[in-house]
Amino acid sequence: MGRERRLFVAITGASGMVYAQRLLSVLPEAYHRVYVTASDNALDIMRDELGVHSLEELIPKGVGSSFSVFSPADLYAPPASGSHDYEGMVIVPCSVGVVGRVAAGVSNDLVTRAADVCLKERRKLVLVLRETPLNLVHIRNLALLAEAGAIVLPASPAFYHKPQKLDDVVDYVVDKILCVLNAGTRLMPEWCER
Ligand SMILES: Cc1cc2nc3c(=O)[nH]c(=O)nc-3n(C[C@H](O)[C@H](O)[C@H](O)COP(=O)(O)O)c2cc1C
Known part of the structure; x- marks a missing residue:
């Protein structure tokens, strides 16, 4: 068995x-x-943007048994330890605040500790950054994290696939995440010569 x-x-x-x-x-x-975990600030923005009141509401129905939800304060959660076998981590969306904390080596909650674990264990760490414009502090922090092995993946949709609706724009970015993870599943057809 795999x-x-x-x-x-x-x-x-x-x-x-x-x-x-x-x-x-x-x-x-x-x-x-x-x-899965969400910071307290993420939960506030989730309520504003999606109208959901808990992280559990974001878990798709019918496949709930695939998910384990943890408090961001839970340093006993499995991803907080390098001895737990997991492939990596996606921070999505990723605030520049958390970029700064990870770049500074601050590992005082589950998000920053697991990011630290992924870097030290050479596992995938994908940062789906959402901020614009970027100041020099952001850029230096991102460069440091890229040098340490993180994948900086700005939430920056393209338009060459001619999106017809918001879902198409979102899928473009999520497809990029799946690609860099080598997840083995895609949302978009790959680009081919015309
Ligand atoms: C409505 C709203 C939208 C925000 N959007 C962003 C954003 O797109 N990018 C970002 O880096 N910070 C954004 N922030 C600021 C972060 O939430 C703030 O810096 C926070 O401390 C990040 O905390 P966390 O990294 O622990 O989740 C936003 C805040 C609010 C209230």
Whole structure:
């Protein structure tokens, strides 16, 4: 039997909660277990942007058994330890605040500790950044994290695929996340020569 595929998704206080919602909806196609947490700021923005009042409401119906939800304060959660076998972590959307804390090595909650674990264990750490414009502090922090092995994936949709609705725009970004994770499932057809 193959190894159980496990991924950690952390939702932080940036705009773009719909990216997290869509990613969670598709991950059970690729992963046996998805660990999830959301910062307190993320929960506030989730309420504003999606009208949901808890992280559990973001978990897709029918596949709930694939998910484990943790408090962002829970440093006993499995992804907080390098000895727990999981493939990596996606921070989506990723605030510049959490970028700064991870870049500074501050590991005082589950999000920053697991990010630290992923870097030290050389596992995937995908930062779906949502901020614009970027100041020099953001850029230096991102450069440091990229040098340490993180994948900086700005939530920056393209338009060459001629999106017809908001879902198409969202899917473009979520598809990029799935690609860099090597998830083995896609939302968009790959680009081919015309
Ligand atoms: C409505 C709203 C939207 C926000 N959007 C962003 C954003 O897109 N990017 C960002 O980096 N911070 C954004 N912020 C600021 C962060 O929420 C704030 O810096 C917070 O401390 C981040 O906390 P966290 O990283 O612990 O989730 C937003 C705040 C609010 C209230």
